Amino acid sequence: MPRRVLLLSYYFPPAGGPGVQRALKFVKYLPEFGWAPTVLTVREGAFPAHDRSLAADVPAAASVHRTPSLDPHWFYARLVGRSDDEVDVGSMEGQQETGMERVARWIRANLFLPDARVGWVPFSVWRGRQLVAEGDVDAILTTGPPHSTHLAGAALQALTGVPWVADFRDPWTDINYYDELPHTQWALRLDAALERMVLRQARAVTTVSPTWRDLLAQKTERSDPDAVTVVQNGFDVDDLSPGAVAPSTDAxxxxxxxxxxxxxxxxxxxxxxxxxxxxxxxxxxxxxxxxxxxxxxxxxxxxxxxxxxxxxxxxxxxxxxxxxxxxxxxxxxxxxxxxxxxxxxxxxxxxxxxxxxxxxxxxxxxxxxxxxxxxxxxxxxxxxxxxxxxxxxxxxxxxxxxxxxxxxxxxxxxxxxYRRSAQTEQMATVLSGVCSDDLGP
Structure with a gap:
């Protein structure tokens, strides 16, 4: 019988864009390595793009559960007078902001920590606890950003005892646009404390590159030299199947x-x-x-x-x-x-x-x-x-x-x-490791 992993990802089809690919390919290939995924995601998220064609990669055997979310992004968009799709959640470098936009950005940086998706946390914890109670869940996997997803993983591990793996597609307090956000000192301290809590409490931590592995490992304060494991991104042979490559001839x-x-x-x-x-x-x-x-x-x-x-x-x-x-x-x-x-x-x-x-x-x-x-x-x-x-x-x-x-x-x-299946096998090894009897909390 395969083991079961509860995977929490804010970005999942019909969401499009780069943030969805990693979780989607884990779900697609984990069954090959003895793990049956159950997905917990948001019902109507603030997505940068939509791509319904990606749903074809979700295995029929994978169950997908969606919850509501109190998304501050919606309020932010209304406050600055834009639609959801027009609001940039990342870098503001080179952009001019109105006074109202500066106020809204300050509110988002200081009152919605660690990010503007934190309103999904209570819903994901509530539904995640139900899913653990309903079935045999052997491990929990959260992937971020949004890094507020990891707060749900920490809560679920504490409430259910199921071991949890925190996957970092990007750093948390070292993400590329972090210094552009107008944090106050107390917000910086609280955000850093949340990051340390996640890194210390997760049974295992994964990230996408050796440099970021070393960065996160320094913050775990664990003696284990393998406290953070690199599970790279990759490509899916089904998306880029071998064949003749024909560069344009007219330009x-x-x-x-x-x-x-x-x-x-x-x-x-x-x-x-x-x-x-x-x-x-x-x-x-x-x-x-x-x-x-x-x-x-x-x-x-x-x-x-x-x-x-x-x-x-x-x-x-x-x-x-x-x-x-x-x-x-x-x-x-x-x-x-x-x-x-x-x-x-x-x-x-x-x-x-x-x-x-x-x-x-x-x-x-x-x-x-x-x-x-x-x-x-x-x-x-x-x-x-x-x-x-x-x-x-x-x-x-x-x-x-x-x-x-x-x-x-x-x-x-x-x-x-660097095939997605090969990197998913790495993740399956991490999941199996946190389930071993001799691994402490």
């Missing part, structure tokens, strides 16, 4: 797929492309941005005279996004600058690599993402101000494409360890 496309926030605005790349255009080195260049594009990015492109060769495509379903990846001459990755940027390993980088096209990135050249690109020979990451290095790299790939010999990306063999 050399530099493509970004996903949200391009102001904090990720690759200004060094735009300078490099302008230089190459002015030199006449890339006459058939096309820039394609698929997904949400911040107004600051549009202004930066306009300032460099690149809007005429730029195509902006609104959010598309996941399978269409993959098709755009496979047409690219180069896939653009941008890692924003923040103190823990070396550990940023988004799910997108794995899908980029699996799409079979080379990656050009901007971010920490010595970070975990750069190491992955080197290890797989799938591309290169440059410093954010290295316009000269970027220009040389892009010119080299453009000339190969123009000669009808486009450069390939990472090989299938190099990517094999």
């Amino acid at each position: 050399f496309e530099v493509t970004h797929v996903g949200s391009l926030y102001a904090s990720r605005n690759p200004t060094g790349l735009w300078r490099a492309l302008r230089r190459l255009r002015d030199e006449g080195a890339v006459p058939a260049l096309r820039i394609r941005l698929v997904g949400t594009v911040d107004p600051n990015v549009r202004r930066a492109l306009q300032a460099e005279g690149l809007m005429g060769m730029t195509e902006i495509v609104p959010y598309v379903p996941h399978d269409e996004a993959v098709a755009y990846m496979r047409r690219a001459g180069l896939l653009l990755l941008s890692v924003e600058s923040f103190p823990q940027a070396e550990g940023m390993m988004t799910g997108k980088i794995y899908e980029y690599l699996a799409a079979g096209r080379p990656v050009v990135g901007m971010g920490p050249p010595d970070g975990d993402a750069a190491a992955l690109l080197r290890r797989t020979e799938g591309g290169r990451l440059f410093g954010r101000d290295d316009a000269s290095g970027l220009a040389r790299y892009i010119r080299d790939h453009y000339e190969a494409w123009a000669a009808d010999m486009p450069r390939r990306g990472a090989s299938a063999e190099a990517l094999d360890p």
Whole structure:
């Protein structure tokens, strides 16, 4: 008989966007490793996007339970006079705020801790306790952000005795936009205390990169050197099945797929492309941005005279996004600058690599993402101000494409360890570990 895990995730289909992929793929592949998932999620969440096609990945045997939520995000949106979809919950870098928006942001940063999804916690604890009582639940798994989800995991472990694993897709008090929030000192202390409580009480902690493993391990204050385990993101072979990769022949496309926030605005790349255009080195260049594009990015492109060769495509379903990846001459990755940027390993980088096209990135050249690109020979990451290095790299790939010999990306063999199923097996091992008889609280 398989063991059963109760997985709590705020983001789950019909939610779209990057936040949903990790939990969704755990649910899809855990049954292969002896774990039957029961999902607990929100009924009507404040999602950045919707993608109903993702529901096809949910196994028929997986039960999904949804609860209401008192979401401060709704009140915040009404206070500033916007719709839910227009409110940015992350970085505000480069954006101008009205007085009312500043007030609302202060309220959110200081009264809704650890985040604006904390209103889901009482509902998820109430329903989670019922689900544990109704069936044989062997382990609880929470994934964040939102990190308030971990508070529900801590409460459920205390109330039921079922061991709990806390999974961190991003850091908590070290997340990329944390320093932009107008926290008071008491809010900072309370948030840090909540983070320490979660890290100390969880039977196991997982995260997505070696750098962030070390960061979180320092905060657990445990003697166990393996207190935090790396379970990377990855790619799903069902989404990017092997096949002929056909980059566009009518234009050399530099493509970004996903949200391009102001904090990720690759200004060094735009300078490099302008230089190459002015030199006449890339006459058939096309820039394609698929997904949400911040107004600051549009202004930066306009300032460099690149809007005429730029195509902006609104959010598309996941399978269409993959098709755009496979047409690219180069896939653009941008890692924003923040103190823990070396550990940023988004799910997108794995899908980029699996799409079979080379990656050009901007971010920490010595970070975990750069190491992955080197290890797989799938591309290169440059410093954010290295316009000269970027220009040389892009010119080299453009000339190969123009000669009808486009450069390939990472090989299938190099990517094999980064399949979603392989990483889910790692998570299954962690879950089995917290259920072993000799593991203390």
